[in-house]
Amino acid sequence: EAQVTQNPRYLITVTGKKLTVTCSQNMNHEYMSWYRQDPGLGLRQIYYSMNVEVTDKGDVPEGYKVSRKEKRNFPLILESPSPNQTSLYFCASSLARGNTEAFFGQGTRLTVV
Amino acid sequence: GESVGLHLPTLSVQEGDNSIINCAYSNSASDYFIWYKQESGKGPQFIIDIRSNMDKRQGQRVTVLLNKTVKHLSLQIAATQPGDSAVYFCAENIRGAQKLVFGQGTRLTINP
Numbered sequence: 001e002a003q004v005t006q007n008p009r010y011l012i013t014v015t016g017k018k019l020t021v022t023c024s025q026n027m028n029h030e031y032m033s034w035y036r037q038d039p040g041l042g043l044r045q046i047y048y049s050m051n052v053e054v055t056d057k058g059d060v061p062e063g064y065k066v067s068r069k070e071k072r073n074f075p076l077i078l079e080s081p082s083p084n085q086t087s088l089y090f091c092a093s094s095l096a097r098g099n100t101e102a103f104f105g106q107g108t109r110l111t112v113v
Numbered sequence: 114g115e116s117v118g119l120h121l122p123t124l125s126v127q128e129g130d131n132s133i134i135n136c137a138y139s140n141s142a143s144d145y146f147i148w149y150k151q152e153s154g155k156g157p158q159f160i161i162d163i164r165s166n167m168d169k170r171q172g173q174r175v176t177v178l179l180n181k182t183v184k185h186l187s188l189q190i191a192a193t194q195p196g197d198s199a200v201y202f203c204a205e206n207i208r209g210a211q212k213l214v215f216g217q218g219t220r221l222t223i224n225p
Binding site: 004031033035040041042043044045048050056058059090092097098100101102103104105106107 | 147154157213
């Protein structure tokens with residue numbers, strides 16, 4: 001089954017404790033991205049990757065890092081989480097840059113206290 | 114600037130009726146407009162897209178209309194069913210950019 005898998009689904013952590021949210025897709029997609037979803041603000045792009053070892057900032061990259069060492073994986077790293085990073089996070093993949101059909105993961109609800 | 118907005122945050126319809134969800138956009142550099150559906154507890158799911166040089170596109174029970182004159186996009190769902198209950202997002206693919214720009218969403222609820 002074609003899918004994007006994120007882990008964990010839920011996470012509560014404390015300010016400053018480094019965490020990683022994993023994302024994996026099994027569709028051999030080139031393009032992957034991370035979004036955060038906040039009430040009233042919709043989905044905003046954090047980082048994206050056009051292929052292995054090619055990543056770039058989206059609209060709200062501050063406080064986040066990503067890596068793309070393999071085509072299937074695109075982890076999101078919060079080196080020092082803060083309460084304003086409490087949000088619902090989605091990983092998405094699509095066949096290539098500019099492709100309108102993005103496949104989203106189930107989401108990771110992160111709470112930073 | 115880049116923005117995609119929605120006329121109404123909520124829409125309630127009777128089961129079996131047609132639903133129309135509206136969206137306004139401001140960026141004229143978009144080459145595609147897209148509708149996504151997000152059910153509770155799930156990630157957004159692609160429904161249908163329309164190229165900017167088209168006015169109308171039909172899918173299964175859905176029709177998307179694009180009016181470039183007034184920068185308006187709509188999604189029509191025929192014979193709305195309980196399974197259509199979700200938040201619907203319009204999005205635009207900005208030519209040359211590396212992202213989809215999403216609107217804030219409209220929650221569609223179905224009354225029995």
